[in-house]
Amino acid sequence: METRVWPEDNGAALLRESLKLEARRWNRRHLVPATTSDWAELRAGLHRRILEAAGLWPEPERPPLDVVEHGTIALEGYRIVKLSYCSRPGLRVTGNLYVPDGTGPFPGVLGTHGHWPQGKIAARVASRGHVLARQGFVTLIVDAFGSGERGTQPGQYEYHGAQIGAGLLSLGETLLGAQVWDNQRGLDLLQSLPMVNPERLGVTGASGGGNQTMWLAALDPRIRAAVPVVSVGTFESYIANPNCICEALPGGLTQTEEWAVLALTAPGALLILNALRDSNAAFQVSEMMRSFQRAQEIYRLLGHADRLDCRAIDLTHGYWPEMQRHMLGWFRYWLKGEGTGRPCEIPAAIELPEADLLCFPDHQRPPEVASITAYASARGPQLKRAALAQNAPAPARRRDLAARLGADLTAPAAYQSGRRAAGLGAGRHLERFTLEGPRGALLPCLLVRGQPGAAPGTLLAVHAKGKAGAQGEALVRDALAAGRQVCLVDLRNQGESRWDAGQVRPDHEAARTALWLGRTMIGEWVEDILAVAGALAAEGPVSLAAWGEPAVAALAAAALGGRAFERVAAHGCLASYVLEGSAQAQSMSIFIPGILRWGDVSLMAALAEVPVELQVPVSPAGAPLDAAAAAALQQEIAALAAGMGLNSAVSVRAAEA
Template sequence: MKKLILLCLIFSIGHVYAYSASLTNFNGIHKNNNSVVDSLPDVFAKNHADFLESKLRNEAIIKFGTHQLPDNPEDWVKYRTNLRKTIIQKTGLVVNHSLPLDIKETGSIQMKGYRIKNIAFQTRPGVYATANLYIPDGKGPFPAVITMPGHWRKAKFDPEGPQHLGHSLALDGYVCLSIDPWGSGERTTVHGAFDYHGTSLGASLLNVGESLAGFQISDNIRGIDLLSSLPYVDPKNIGATGASGGGNQTMWLAAMDERVKAAVPVVSVGTFESYVMRSNCICELLPDGLTFTEEAGIIALIAPRAIMMCNHKQDSAPAFLPFEMQRTVSNALPVFKMLGVEKNITYQVFDKTHGYWPENREAMLGWFDLHLKGIGTGMPKKESAFELLPEEKLLVYPIGKRNPGVQTTAEFCEKRGKELRTAFLSSGNLDALEKQKELRAILRINERSELKKAHQFASLSGWDRFALETSDNKLIPILHLAPSDPKLGYMIISNTSGKKGISAELISELKRKGRGIVIVELSGTGESTSSKEIANNKSMVLHTLSRSELWLGKTILGEWVKELNVVTDFLKSNYKAQKLSIDGNKEAGIAALFLAATGGNVDDIIMRDAPLSYQFDSGGSLDFFSMAIHLPGFLNWGDVSLAAGLSGKQIRIVNPVSMSGQKISGNSLNEYQTEFAKMRTKLKRQGETVFN
């Protein structure tokens, strides 16, 4: 209590009352009260369309229509050079051909006509990938194929798909490298627990300036390095193939590494437009991709080399349906024609479900025979019978005895995050204006969202109801209750669960104090939720929306900052609001902080259950925050303490947590208090951050 009294003395008398009312009296208020929840009316008409999906799909459709490839060789050379550079920048792709492969062989299996080696090899300094290497009997040199398993649960040796490819290719005279994708197979968080490499785990790479797609491309380029180094491989005849996520990797690898002579992506090529508000993995995300290219541009990068796409009529993923693939082929084909290699791009459509089926493998064998062996016509070839092996024979390391060099996503993010935070905290003076500018760039706030029209509806249960129509075609639903005295100002409340997540006690206390109340449901929450997001949401909250915004060059948090800014502008212009506070939980609290840090019109902030740092930790739950929390390159920029310092505002963080939702207290909390205070001093900004 003494601390709060001393804090209040810093401010003017008028400010003291407002600050104590808004920040002091609501500590620990988290529980819902159904009577209050039931009394909060909806704003939009019932059975309204999916505003969010419609908006983002329309943006993606426009992007598709505006991305066109050059129609002459001179411009094409410039375009492809710039496109490759941009892909490297956006994905964090690392290419290091001089790094020693340091191949470690842990086992060998002799099969009839070929043998299999269980190996690990170095893909980045100190980072190793696990793989199976299938080698035909004989001296060679043999053509070779790298296979990328995609999302099969057991990756390289999954008996449902990837393992088939190794046996089939080896029996047909190809060396085959089947590599575990980053975060999959033997590269999962717990060795032997074959979990999914996407959602918040894979997205955590974004916070340290990396991407799951970039890691996979880097790994696969090193796979080509490995194949090219083997004396029994013909380095001039190397192919690539995979299905679903593995087909996606096939496309990216062939586009970025010209040593891939022929590629066969299966059930994976569609359009980037079709990825928006559809169900895809974070490993298939090219950050900001639709701001500078479409999938046709990536396919065209493979020219003049050969590519055959296989898509299925019964595919459950709309983005990979034959129609979407054909749209991309029609736009990439002119580049192949321009280079005189029209026959090097083709596709086949099968009446199959999602998968890499025998019919696909036979089409693949015929295509590779033509382009890697120079035999046949490219038509499907009957595959030889083979025997599948149990997983224990194809493991590089016995379960629980994995080499530490096989880093997991969690290990990498934690290590890299600590390195970035150490560098950030030891930095000298900071240019506040420059850091604000950089934060806006990270949030992808490229332009301000303006209030276009405030649609007012009949009041219900004492609440004024508005839908704020914005200049960027959004509708923001808000509930409004005027203050008893204009001097008391407004508390803007935003909850990631929508208005039903707001506590009864908070509303009651604000009413008792006479504060004005505005309840806003940000994009993806409450009435602003997308029905498509809910339908697709089988793995992570805001999974679909997060990826879609990033494809379009935006972030959820950046959009929320813009929406909160529209709300504050509305209150200032329509109600002459003299003081504006924001109370937000989890990511909504972070959005409020970023609004203040980028110069938004807010006086003080309450953040509930918010992270004190973007440092990765695995002690709690990776699902504590939604996918909205992740920001490309945030820890390369700074951390939450820097944003708090930039704000120059009064901030109270109630129940501070880590990125996995673990409560921060004791010595750890003291260290963060010191960090936040030092950052204010370094930036020469006013205000204070208080923790409860």
């Protein structure tokens, strides 16, 4: 059966453009204040909102640094100290400290890196330490959380974004916030050193490291000078374009634009370096200039126009020697009072073997040098236990869930097109139509009419692979064979409306886009499912079946939709957001900020007011639950329902042995 509804293959482009239009509207809402008092008011509130969204409010515990040196490399005019320090209780950061010869006091610079799996030891990252130390700057270059020596497996370097970095979202944290905190602790370390002038601190990095540079300079007033490289655009340009989860602030575009974050650096000196030939649409010079010009208005308003500058350099994406020349001139002027702030010559490049820069060359790191996955796996159960122990009534739990999903449950489907009928033979026919759900989302629907005498009502089927995937499932085939009425629908970014082809990871850009707009993909799918169910309700009871990641949305819809469904079947549903290893088997659509501070999948199921079947739920690593784990999950759901005074009608079926 042909499942296509729309005659033209432009549904994906339409959804993508609608998201970009929404981003443009948010951009226009964020206007530059006209007075210093208006800016002061905006600044105070914005600073707090960023910390909250990043997972840094209240502030994490700040234990003693407990700096441990793991070796020293002596070079001409400076040395490299391999060290680690305590960022949070039980969590250490690895870094290399480049120290000029002499007693100082020298300015201190924090070096942040982008998406180089080797982290601080990569030659292109270490080169900045060599350049700065030879010019009289104490420079600390650290491994970003999940990179370098802080990866999942010691000695195996990996990309710390995608599902790995997104694993922090379930905890109510973000990779963006974790990096800010590690870097703030790096500033603590620099200020503690006797050879560093604690009043003259700078920060620089490229790409993802430039993003870290911007956020640190915005949030920590100790930064006197900052140079973000190939990383500044607009938050509007982040929407529906490739970026890392480390650069995602949940709800960010609904709160502010990038110009305001840049302006938070004032009165610190800020030099923005972008590349004319950057291939990333988010970092085009034209986008950077939009943010620069608005931030410039704030710097002028505050009387610090000379402390903000930008330069577009005819290079590709990277922290090339030419860019290092600009950075060095800026730091010499603003941190040492030397030169004019213009580019200056840099010494010849030095490149050491990567292994020489490792804190743990034998890869025998202590457990405190933990990966993102290890940290999230330890923290998740604690948060879940605390959340489930709360004595909150079911209505309050439901309201909190809807808020965490970013789901709008107040508006029914806004529009339903006329239905185009076509025969299927044997006295049956199908109807193709478009439903406009909340936020203007267009949902292509395929309805196979039931035969006389068949079971009443409609089976609504949603699938991670869209209508075509649902059509191939045994439950749908059996329903069609029995003459039941079946409705197949593509949820947002599925089937005919899939605009995110998964260039980085499945649903990567769609999930990031939803986060920036204050939503989640699970929440969007809940809106879609309830809109379609509402449109079908006049034709009798609706049963819901879902496969893959949309199965979580089906459970959430059951929890939030009252009696919108006769029953719900969730096939291959995620069993828990508590990590017991990697979550890379799941697509990026699955993540919900702070879900473990609310509860877990089990609480969604317990809140359902209709019978629910969990068919072969899976772990975050994608492993089907065995009989014992399935029984434990069902028992947990029943206990939660009883605690809220609800009658649980949830069954959990394990994989067959």
